[in-house]
Amino acid sequence: MTDEATVRRYRRLLHAYPGWHRHRYGPDLLTTLLDAAEADPGADSRRARAAIVADGLRTRVRVRGAGWLLAALAALAGAGALAGLAGFASWYATVGPAPTRARAVAVAGPLLPAGKPSVDTVSDGAYESGGDPLDTALMAVLGDPDPARGGVVLEWFEVPHRAAPLADAGRYLSGHGWRVRHDAETLVADRARLRIELTVLAGDARHPDDVTVHVLPIPPTTAYVLATVGAAVGLVAGWLVAAAVLARARHRATADLAALVLLVVAVLGTLPAAGLDLLAVGSAGSLLPEPPWSGYHFALARPLGACGALALGAVLLLTVRRRPRTRVTA
Amino acid sequence: MAMQEPTFLVLTALAGPPLHGYAIMRAAAELPGGMPLRAGTLYAALDRLTAEGLVEVAGEEQLGGGRVRRSYRLTGSGATALRAETARRRDLLAVATDRLAALRPRPA
Known part of the structure; x- marks a missing residue:
């Protein structure tokens, strides 16, 4: 016994x-x-x-047969979705305050071309309007669709050409305590939680320059770290959910087959945005890293993403709440 | 496609009266050329075989304390699959036996 x-x-x-x-x-x-x-x-x-x-x-x-493909795609979708979610939440929990227009002009003053900027945008929150009609239509359902890095964006079109604007700006900013990096078109300078991004599309002696100055809070490193952790957790979670759904569907109960169909919809729906999120997380070390939730900037991904998220919720309800039984045929 | 060894052993063990889990493990180990099956391996095979309709639950005994003892048996499709696999192995065995018989020992 x-x-x-x-x-x-x-x-x-x-x-x-x-x-x-x-x-x-x-x-x-x-x-x-x-x-x-x-x-x-x-x-x-x-x-x-x-x-x-x-x-x-x-x-x-364990995933049998061709199910590995769905499981792999579900893992990628899960990785991108959780990376975006963790990145978004941690970004706005830790990012510094957005500068006012006056403060932006004060810190970047000597870099600004003369005259009034052609574009003058101030954003102090997580979102800015897209202006796209599809975005506007979706705003009622999904909220403002373009999460942004915040800050002040000033653009001048067709200003007189200068020989080495980035080198000049770099020398000036270094001399005033900014940490400066730049490539051929863009300069990034950080100081005391504030960042200046200066982009010059340089012309030549006969063609003028286009200049963009973005003054914003320094993108928080924590957001990229947590987005990476979210990606790892989402990768495992996506695979496990797919493996469970596929295993249950083998017994061909109607609800389990419905869960399988919904999982396919969920993966196809979230994958475009999730893929772009993963690319953004991978851009963390570049000069102008994308925010880790950048996938949700992608217009086509938003309605798809909403369908995918709804389908995923239904999958989880069907797989977590419903308990499979063994049929006794005697 | 060739059947995996644990699957073949489970189907062979069930080619008779219905057996419960531990009885299948014991039968698979006691078959000539058989091998011990872990419970995890057995239930992975039973899950796949019941999903494919080759094995079914023949009875269930409630033991109390949230425990049950189920007995499993071969279905008609299961018997067909086992016959086909047995024939495949028999043919292969015959070829191997013939070739071995024709094999001449190499001179030293």
């Missing part, structure tokens, strides 16, 4: 198996393990218990 402590120990070990497997086979698998332990005490060794956990974890990640 098996003692209660052994039963409890096996019950705990069986938590390594996914929920769908525990509901379908758990009570029977427990009996089999106890039968084996009773017949052969060696079957209850530490090694055998480790094997139970390993088998359970393998069952969580």
Whole structure:
């Protein structure tokens, strides 16, 4: 006869198996393990218990046949979605205050061309309007669709050409305590939680320059770190959800097949935005890194993303709430 | 496609009266040329085989304390699949036996 402590120990070990497997086979698998332990005490060794956990974890990640493709895409979609979510949340929890227009003009004054800028945008929040009719239509449903880095953007078109505007600006800013980096077209300078991005599309002796000055809070490094962590968690979570949905669908219950169809919709819906989020996370080390949620700037991704998110919610409801049963045919 | 060894052993063990989980493990180990199956391997095979309709649950005994003991049996499709695999292995065995018989020992 098996003692209660052994039963409890096996019950705990069986938590390594996914929920769908525990509901379908758990009570029977427990009996089999106890039968084996009773017949052969060696079957209850530490090694055998480790094997139970390993088998359970393998069952969580196992995907059969062509299902690996859906699981891989679900993993990518999960990685991008969680990277975007973690990046967005941590960005606005840690970013410094946006500068006013007066402050921006004060710090960047000597860099600004003479005259009134052609474009003058001030954004002090997480969002700015897109101006696209599709964006405007979607705003009622999805909120303002263009999360932005905030700050003051001033643009001058066709100003008189200068020989080396970035080099001059770099020397000036370095001399005033800014940390400066630049490439052929763009200069980035950081000081005391504030950043200046100066972009010059240089013409030549006969063609004028276009100059853009963006003064904004320094993009927080934490956002990229947490977005990377979110990507790793989402990668694993996406694979595990897909593996569970595929495993359950093999038994062809209507709800499980519906969950599989919804998962395909969810993956196809979220993948474009999620892919762009992942690219943005990968741009963290570049001169002008994209915010980690940049995928959601992509107009086509937003309605798709909304459908995908709804479908994913339905998948989770169907797989988490519904408990599979084993049919007895006797 | 060739059947994996654990699958073949489970189907062979079930080619008879219905068996419960531990009885299948014991039968698979006691078959000539058989091997011990871990419970995890057995239930992975049972999940796949029941989904494919090759094996079904024949009965369920409630043991109390949230435990059950299910017995499993081969379906008609399962018997067909086992026959086909057995024939494939028999043909392969015959070819191997013939080739080995024709094999001359190399001179030292």
